[in-house]
Amino acid sequence: MNELAKQNKARRQEAEALRDAVKERRRASVPPVAGNYPLANIKVRIEQALSERFGHEVGAWEVDVLDRSRFGADLAVRLTGLLKEGGAKKYIASHVPWIVEALESPALSDAVAEVGQKGIYVNIRLADNWYLSSVASIIALGDRFGQNDSRSDHTQIVDYSSPNVAKVLHAGHLRSTIIGHVLSNLHEACGALVYRINHINDFGGxxxxxxxxxxxxxxxxxxxxxxxxxxxxxxxxxxxxxxxxxxxxxxxxxxxxxxxxxxxxxxxxxxxxxxxxxxxxxxxxxxxxxxxxxxxxxEVALWLRMVEWSLADFKSFYEALDIDIDFTIGESFYLDAGNAVVDEAVRSGRAYQLTDEMVDEEVAKLEVAVENGEITPEVSAKSAALLMKDIGAIVVPLPGGERLVVRRSDGRSIYATRDVGAIKLRRDIFDPTDINYVVGQEQRVHFSRLFQATEVLGLAKPDELNLKHTYFGFYVDAATRKKLSSRDSVSSVNELLARSVEHFRAKTAESGGMTEEEIDQAARQLALGSVVFNDLKKDMKASVSIAKDDLDSVIADFEKSGGAYAVYSACRARAILRRYNRPLPQAADIASFDLNDQEALLLLRLFEYPEKVAKAANEDDPAVLLRHLLDIAGIYNSYYASAPVLQANQANEFRLLITKSVQTVLVNGLDLCHVECPPKI
Known part of the structure; x- marks a missing residue:
């Protein structure tokens, strides 16, 4: 066995041991069942009441959350399947009456205070006591509130960061690291077994x-x-x-x-x-x-030393972001597996060597396409040059006449060789249901071809393994809209982070009452939080602009994106609880309380939080969650201004519970998005 093979054997043993440790960590943290949450639970009960009254399952149906101040109700129900069958007129005449009757059932009397009709909608006003007991469930679960079992049947590999050994880390690695880390958090919060993998390029070139x-x-x-x-x-x-x-x-x-x-x-x-x-x-x-x-x-000994030098340099980057990735595995690990896949593909006829005759046929087709005006001579010449370059290479035929080169004509491996090997080894070691590659948009063509080749090579069928490329846009110069070079993006992002810390340090110091250490901590967390929030809130596929000569305006825009606002809201709630400085009252001990329209809406938004976590994970889109957190922060800030919690040493106990619930949801949600709330602000 050669030295590289020995290294890879040891790596596999380490990966399998770490895999088992990650599994054990997941077993020790079983998420709550999604249906046990207040809003999910009342939806289940509503569906049961409707089905019992209808005589069998009602089919497709929807529940919308309403603003009580506008509609006089909290939820709107419509049975979309029945509505589609007969149209609105028949639905209102034939179905709405029995729907109202079903929702007025004694079985729902503890939760439903009033039922009314508005066109095709049947509106529900929820009981005040239902809100009180539901608030208690948020507080009881604490930092576990929002976790759910919606993806507990998934084993997810998230491949992100992926720096190149012996090269400078650039802003693309920052985006990949943040997005991949947050997606991993979301899937874990939904019960998936997640393996976070940093696939470093330690071989090519x-x-x-x-x-x-x-x-x-x-x-x-x-x-x-x-x-x-x-x-x-x-x-x-x-x-x-x-x-x-x-x-x-x-x-x-x-x-x-x-x-x-x-x-x-x-x-x-x-x-x-x-x-x-x-x-x-x-x-x-x-x-x-x-x-x-x-x-x-x-060569292996020198190569190993070089890889260690780069990994040591990368370490400071991950420490600054406070991100720990489970597995850091170089692409060299997948070499032998990739070569074995290619050899087997050639034997089975799933791949073949590109010959001179095949290239001549393809070039002739290109010439015909030029004559027919289907392509330009320039495109034909470029395609022909690529074909000539690949003579003797091993290729995998893809749908639509495309192909993926998986081995060079001189027998040497390439990125694609190691990529198919990675899929083979990852299936062997981790048995995933999903692999998500969080890599920049410039790799879209490569991953499209790789995923097609995976099926052609028999490595996995689409119903066995979901392969996905979650791509993102570049950092661009705000003036020219051109992609920043690696060197420019590094210096710009580093300076942006440093200037952001200065900006938030000055703002935090103005508030007074904090030590230098507390100010420094808050400034760092607010600065990084604003960058992260800005990155995740918008469409990931869009570019991020940086005005290199006007970073103050960039920082202001990042702050306006809402990260600091959401953090301030959570910290404001925490400050109220700190001032109260006593054990919270128990919901069961609150004999009377008033629930106004704004409180009803705020609490419904809090109860929606677990569903938003599940939706963000299912769509691989953190923006779904971030927008919801901003909505909560906005309602709470308006509410806080008009409904004091503490007055003249007297506490409104119900509002205390609401405040604790707001703090819990905002802190939990921001934590999933890798945004920290400072202890003081």
């Missing part, structure tokens, strides 16, 4: 790293950090690559590239010499990668 380190190590300053050496090698390669691609002499190259080449390739100045030097570097790097792929001990 690594021949350049190995060759570059041996060539240039002596030129690096002794004080240069290990990971900085890897970044330097990457920069050397890119400078030479750009200059050769431009076809210029060294004197005509960009100043930064000219300086790098002069340092590491002294005496190489003409375009021809640069071309030869680059070709030599590429050939030597290819040879190094082949030795690594074959598991030669010397």
């Amino acid at each position: 690594f021949g350049f790293m190995l060759e570059g380190y041996r060539r240039f190590e002596a030129h690096f300053p002794q004080e240069m950090g290990n990971n900085d050496r890897l970044l330097a090698i990457y920069a050397i390669r890119r400078s030479l690559e750009r200059t050769v691609a431009a076809g210029t002499h060294l004197e005509d190259a960009a100043e930064s590239d000219r300086e790098v080449i002069t340092t590491y390739f002294p005496g190489v100045t003409t375009a021809h010499a640069l071309q030869e030097t680059y070709q030599d570097f590429v050939a030597a790097s290819d040879a190094q990668f082949q030795r690594l792929e074959e598991g030669h001990a010397e």
Whole structure:
């Protein structure tokens, strides 16, 4: 067994041990049954009453939450299946009367105070005591309120972050990490067994790293950090690559590239010499990668050191975000499995080697398409060049005449080889029902083809494994709307976070009554929370604009997105409870209370929270939850201003319970979205 295979065997054992630990953690945290929540429970009871009166199941039906101040009721019921069958006129005449009768049943008298009709709707006004007992259920569950079992039959892999070893982490990694982490939180909250995987690129292109380190190590300053050496090698390669691609002499190259080449390739100045030097570097790097792929001990040992240098550098990024990913597994782990899948596919006829004759046929078809005006000559030439490049490669045929290259013509693996291997190994180790790749939009074509190839290769059928690519937009320059480069996005986002901390530190300090440590903590949490909230609230597929020369306006826009507002609302509720500073009253001990229209709406929004968590998870869209939290925060702030909880050392006990419930739901929801509420603000 070669050295790489030994490493991967050990990795598998570690992955299986960690898999079992994650399983055990899930078993120890069983979510509440979704139907036990107040709103879900009353819906179940309503459906039972309707079915009993109708004589069998009522079919499709809907319940809408109403604003009591506008409609005089809390819920609106309509049986959409029956409505569709006979139309509104027949439905109102034949069905509404018995629906009203069913909802006035004594079986619902503890929860339903009044039933009325409004056109096709049957409206329900819920009993005040139902609200009181329901508030008590939120408080009783505490930080578990909102968790549910709606996805308890799912085993979910969420693949996110995915940085490249020996490269700079950029804003795309920030978006992937935040989105993937929050989606994982949502699925876990809905009872799924979630495995969070950081699929790092520790293999592709690594021949350049190995060759570059041996060539240039002596030129690096002794004080240069290990990971900085890897970044330097990457920069050397890119400078030479750009200059050769431009076809210029060294004197005509960009100043930064000219300086790098002069340092590491002294005496190489003409375009021809640069071309030869680059070709030599590429050939030597290819040879190094082949030795690594074959598991030669010397290359594997150096490669392992390099990977550790990058992982140590990445650690500070994840610590700053306070994010811990279960599994950090390099794509090299999937190499052997990928090669085995490709070999079996060739034997079974599910994949084949692309021959000269096949390419000639395809090129002839392209020429006909040009003659018929179906494609342009430029498109034909580009497609033909790609076909010529792939002669001898192993390809998987896809629907629509497309294909996925899964092995190079020289027998070497590529990203796609390791990607099909990843699906094979992940099924073997984790037995998932779903794999969600949270990766930027530039990978859409790749994942579309990979998912199709998975079915062609017999790795999984769609009804056995749900493969999904959750993609997101770029960080762009607000002025030009162009995608920020990796370097620009890193510096812009880092400066944005630093300036955001300063902004919120100044605002927090103004409020007074806090220590320096408390101010610092609140500033960091509000700054990161605003960035996260802004990122998740909008359509993930949209780009995020950063005005590099006017970060103050960016920070203001991020604050307006609502993250700080929701946090302030939760902290305001917490401050009231801190001032009360006594055990909360028990709902059962509250003999009398008044429930106004605004309180009814606020409480219904709180009771809807578990459903919003389930919907956000089911749609892989955190914005569903964030918008609901903002709605709660808005109602509560208006309510708080008009309905004092504490007055002259007297507490309104019912409002205390409402305040505790608001704090619980906002803190729970923000926590799922990776937004922390400071202890004080």
